[in-house]
Amino acid sequence: MKHVPDATADRTFTEDGTTDRASVDSLLSELDEYAVEQALRIAESGPDVEICYLTVGPDDAKDALRKALAMGGDSAVHVADEDIEGSDVFATSLVLAQAIQRHGFDLVLCGMASTDGGAGVVPALLAERLGVPAVTHVEELTVEDGTVTGRREGDTATVRVRSGLPAVVSVTDRSGDARYPSFKGIMAAKKKPLETLGLGDLGIGAGQVGRTAAWSAVDTATRRPPRTKGELVSDDGTGGIGLAAFLTAKKFV
Amino acid sequence: MAEILVLVDHLDGVVRKPTLELLTLARRLGEPSAVFLGPGADSAADTLGRYGAAKVYVVDAPEVEEFLVTPAVDALTQIAESTTPAAILLPSGPDGKETAARVALRLGSGLITDAVDITAGADGRPVTEQSAFAATYQVTAHVTRGAPVITVKPNATAPEPAPVTPELEKRDIVFGPASAAVQILSRTARERGDRPELAEADIVVSGGRGVNGAENFAVIERVADALGAAVGASRAAVDAGWYPHSHQVGQTGTQVSPQLYLAAGISGAIQHRAGMQTSKTIVAVNKDADAPIFELADYGVVGDLFQVLPQLVEEIERRLS
Numbered sequence: 001m002k003h004v005p006d007a008t009a010d011r012t013f014t015e016d017g018t019t020d021r022a023s024v025d026s027l028l029s030e031l032d033e034y035a036v037e038q039a040l041r042i043a044e045s046g047p048d049v050e051i052c053y054l055t056v057g058p059d060d061a062k063d064a065l066r067k068a069l070a071m072g073g074d075s076a077v078h079v080a081d082e083d084i085e086g087s088d089v090f091a092t093s094l095v096l097a098q099a100i101q102r103h104g105f106d107l108v109l110c111g112m113a114s115t116d117g118g119a120g121v122v123p124a125l126l127a128e129r130l131g132v133p134a135v136t137h138v139e140e141l142t143v144e145d146g147t148v149t150g151r152r153e154g155d156t157a158t159v160r161v162r163s164g165l166p167a168v169v170s171v172t173d174r175s176g177d178a179r180y181p182s183f184k185g186i187m188a189a190k191k192k193p194l195e196t197l198g199l200g201d202l203g204i205g206a207g208q209v210g211r212t213a214a215w216s217a218v219d220t221a222t223r224r225p226p227r228t229k230g231e232l233v234s235d236d237g238t239g240g241i242g243l244a245a246f247l248t249a250k251k252f253v
Numbered sequence: 254m255a256e257i258l259v260l261v262d263h264l265d266g267v268v269r270k271p272t273l274e275l276l277t278l279a280r281r282l283g284e285p286s287a288v289f290l291g292p293g294a295d296s297a298a299d300t301l302g303r304y305g306a307a308k309v310y311v312v313d314a315p316e317v318e319e320f321l322v323t324p325a326v327d328a329l330t331q332i333a334e335s336t337t338p339a340a341i342l343l344p345s346g347p348d349g350k351e352t353a354a355r356v357a358l359r360l361g362s363g364l365i366t367d368a369v370d371i372t373a374g375a376d377g378r379p380v381t382e383q384s385a386f387a388a389t390y391q392v393t394a395h396v397t398r399g400a401p402v403i404t405v406k407p408n409a410t411a412p413e414p415a416p417v418t419p420e421l422e423k424r425d426i427v428f429g430p431a432s433a434a435v436q437i438l439s440r441t442a443r444e445r446g447d448r449p450e451l452a453e454a455d456i457v458v459s460g461g462r463g464v465n466g467a468e469n470f471a472v473i474e475r476v477a478d479a480l481g482a483a484v485g486a487s488r489a490a491v492d493a494g495w496y497p498h499s500h501q502v503g504q505t506g507t508q509v510s511p512q513l514y515l516a517a518g519i520s521g522a523i524q525h526r527a528g529m530q531t532s533k534t535i536v537a538v539n540k541d542a543d544a545p546i547f548e549l550a551d552y553g554v555v556g557d558l559f560q561v562l563p564q565l566v567e568e569i570e571r572r573l574s
Contacts (some may be wrong), residue, residue, distance in 0.1 A: 001556045007504070007524070007527075008385070008523050009298075010389075011386040011387075011389070012390075013385075013390060013392075017392075021553040031505065032523055049469055052350070068256060069430070087364075088364075089354065089364065090357075090358060090364075093358075112347075112505075116386075118367070118504075119350065119354075119366040119367065120347070120366075121350050121351065121353070121354035121364070121366060124322075124350075124351040124355055124476065125354050125355070125358055128354075128358050128359075129358075131431070132434075133323075133431070133434035133435045134322070134323075134351065134434075134435065135321070135435055136322075136347060136351055149438070152347070153498070153499060154347070154443075155269075155346055155350065155443075155450065155452065156264050156269075156442060156443055157440045157441055157442045157443055158255045158440075158441045158443065159321075159437055159439070159440050159441075160438040160439045160440075161321050161433040161435050161436065161437055162435070162436050162438055162440060163434055163436065164434075167363035167434075170283050172505070173505045174498055192304070213364075215357075215361075215362065215363030215364065215396060215397055215398040215399070216363035216364065216365055216394055216395065216396045216397055216398075216401075217394060217395060217397050218393070218394045219380065219393045219394055219395060220389065220391075220393045221385070221390055221391075221392045222391050222392075222393070223389060223390055223391075224384075224388065224389055224390060224391050226548075227535070227548070227549050227551075228548075229548060229550075230535075230550050230551035230552050230553065231551070231552050231553070232542075232547055232550070232552075232553040232554075232555065233552075233553070233554055233555070234542070234554075234555045234556065235554055235555060235556025235557065235560060235561055237560075238496075238564075239538075239554040239556045239560065239561040239564065240554075240560070240561045240562065240563065240564025240566075240567070240568055241564060241565075241568045242554070243536065243538070243552065243554055243561065243565050243568075244565050244568035244569050244572060245568075246536070246542065246552045247513070247536070247569070248572060250513070250534060252512070252534075253457060253480070253569050253572055253573070
């Protein structure tokens with residue numbers, strides 16, 4: 001799960017090139033809700049399924065876990081440590097992988113990308129670090145008899161894939177609408193166990209994470225100048241002709 | 254000159270346009286070498302050479318076709334280890350980004366995804382430009398460790414030919430156990446009409462909620478055909494089942510950056526703007542004069558798309574005849 005600045009708000013960068021988390025409210029990344037939904041469907045389809053949510057982030061990232069727990073599931077782990085701030089995808093995946101190893105797993109479900117950074121590479125990096133298969137970007141998912149099958153929509157083809165468990169799977173926003181937490185679910189979530197861990201619990205040194213350990217660096221983050229508002233005409237019956245003239249002048253016709 | 258590896262995106266040996274853009278960008282950093290995985294390298298070599306690939310490393314192993322992503326990771330990592338390139342460029346797509354991330358981790362190299370431009374910095378090393386926060390920010394960045402691994406979005410630059418005669422070099426790869434992890438059970442090629450692909454198209458014509466029905470998308474398609482454009486759709490139109498998801502433009506669909514984006518019946522929610530805001534010229538047709546899409550538009554028509562668009566097609570045809 002990732003706790004991200006609200007994508008519908010006006011998001012900004014701080015001076016050091018990291019996301020400004022203070023200026024807008026954060027919430028559970030919309031794309032992660034699809035992963036929660038798939039986890040719940042798997043749990044509903046058979047016995048002996050335990051769902052544990054995991055996030056890395058500052059103190060209020062707990063809210064993302066509570067939201068997921070309100071949708072369903074059993075427990076949550078929150079990795080919080082000041083030294084993690086400014087981590088790149090490699091450090092983030094290291095922290096997540098250590099926490100996952102510590103807990104044990106059969107299946108790691110992720111959203112296809114976060115709605116803030118949006119790189120979408122953490123699932124693959126987790127699989128690489130955990131040494132298990134990655135079935136990424138699936139729109140349709142079936143887990144049964146120790147295997148996972150999925151359908152991926154590529155640029156040029158639809159591909160059906162299969163792998164054994166344990167595995168890392170990332171699901172797209174086409175995998176199935178996420179449910180809303182019920183009032184009962186919200187109340188129940190308050191009583192579900194939520195464990196908080198630091199880097200020390202995961203055997204990770206402060207020097208392995210954070211901005212100074214990042215393998216890339218932001219030079220500048222500048223707000224794009226707002227597009228200058230163009231010509232706006234009301235259709236008086238010749239709107240199409242006027243538009244054709246504009247497109248011709250711009251050499252698109 | 255420094256060697257720059259470019260992973261080739263191809264369909265049965267037919268090189269796709271984003272690869273030509275990568276080769277063009279690679280020439281700003283050094284001498285491009287193409288990495289071609291799968292069958293069809295001989296037919297692809299001409300195209301790759303025309304865009305400046307002095308070398309083509311060829312891995313024609315069955316693993317590449319039978320298993321998802323990880324064989325490409327093994328191949329690219331091993332080729333990178335033996336060539337010590339100054340940078341590695343891949344197309345930004347689910348497969349390209351996954352390959353890039355794993356290769357970068359194995360090589361201990363920094364990674365930058367979704368670049369919209371690359372230039373050579375003062376020391377010759379790549380400086381990238383990315384769009385962030387629904388394209389409201391422009392971010393420049395560089396890699397601080399190892400050979401930079403960079404994925405680049407389609408339409409980052411116009412492909413420019415720079416013909417050379419490429420040297421083909423076959424490479425044998427030692428595939429690790431992880432390479433056989435995710436089996437490809439079937440591959441069904443997407444049916445393609447005569448229209449250009451959405452992500453690569455120079456012109457995109459999109460319809461949204463205002464199109465009001467699957468059958469009405471014919472209006473959008475006629476404009477697209479008159480302009481030689483790809484057809485896009487907003488999430489609202491896709492969720493309503495009016496047009497296939499593969500045509501969705503937006504944060505969770507395809508992010509496009511064409512020369513011209515024509516939005517009809519689209520109000521311009523933030524998620525949609527995130528997918529098209531970097532278009533060079535934006536045109537909008539919408540009944541609602543207060544639609545946020547008009548804030549971006551270089552030219553906006555407040556009117557009924559069912560009046561404006563057919564007239565537009567007629568006028569284009571008149572001008573062309």
